[in-house]
Amino acid sequence: xxxxxxxxxxxxxxxxxxxxxxxxxGHAPDAAAADALFERFFQNYAxxxxxxxxxxxxxxxxxxxxxxxxxxTVDETRRVIDGVPGELQPVAGTVRxxxxxxxxxxxxxxxxxxxxxxxxxxxxxxxxxxLFRDGVFSARARLCKPEPEIFAHCAERFRIEPARTLFxxxxxxxxxxxxxxxxxxxxxxxxxxxxADLRAEGLAV
Numbered sequence: 016x017x018x019x020x021x022x023x024x025x026x027x028x029x030x031x032x033x034x035x036x037x038x039x040x041g042h043a044p045d046a047a048a049a050d051a052l053f054e055r056f057f058q059n060y061a062x063x064x065x066x067x068x069x070x071x072x073x074x075x076x077x078x079x080x081x082x083x084x085x086x087x088t089v090d091e092t093r094r095v096i097d098g099v100p101g102e103l104q105p106v107a108g109t110v111r112x113x114x115x116x117x118x119x120x121x122x123x124x125x126x127x128x129x130x131x132x133x134x135x136x137x138x139x140x141x142x143x144x145x146l147f148r149d150g151v152f153s154a155r156a157r158l159c160k161p162e163p164e165i166f167a168h169c170a171e172r173f174r175i176e177p178a179r180t181l182f183x184x185x186x187x188x189x190x191x192x193x194x195x196x197x198x199x200x201x202x203x204x205x206x207x208x209x210x211a212d213l214r215a216e217g218l219a220v
């Protein structure tokens with residue numbers, strides 16, 4: 016069984032509301048305000064941020080676009096953009112799961128919606144990424160989940176059979192898209208539940 020991991024929210028911590036509250040406390044003084052700012056800033060990872068994930072806009076122009084749209088200053092938007100790498104810390108339980116799967120000889124790959132600057136940061140910072148045989152970052156493919164084309168691209172690049180491939184992602188829409196592409200998929204909530212889901216798929220982890 017081929018195993019394909021998502022990154023943010025699965026292998027790496029991703030709590031954007033906490034990030035906004037920490038970096039822009041005056042704009043996110045409570046949970047409701049942080050929720051509202053999250054929706055305005057990230058647009059459900061479509062719009063401006065979707066272009067960043069796709070690799071069609073650089074951080075500087077992105078900051079200007081978000082500032083114009085939200086009323087934040089360019090400095091404030093850039094503070095968030097530049098603060099994301101610090102938020103992307105490894106989830107220890109998922110890393111251990113990855114290591115167990117690698118030790119068992121499972122073919123490991125990744126598929127992540129990730130802007131190029133963050134992709135370079137992760138590659139330069141985390142040695143455990145060498146456990147993957149290959150991977151696709153959206154910014155390099157110019158494709159994003161949940162588009163069906165990115166799953167076809169991965170299947171061809173990784174030379175994997177979709178029916179013998181299990182995808183792990185925290186976003187329900189991406190899980191559904193993988194299944195529609197013929198992959199098996201589980202939705203990630205935490206490392207312990209993920210391990211249980213993998214065991215249910217016949218994997219000894």
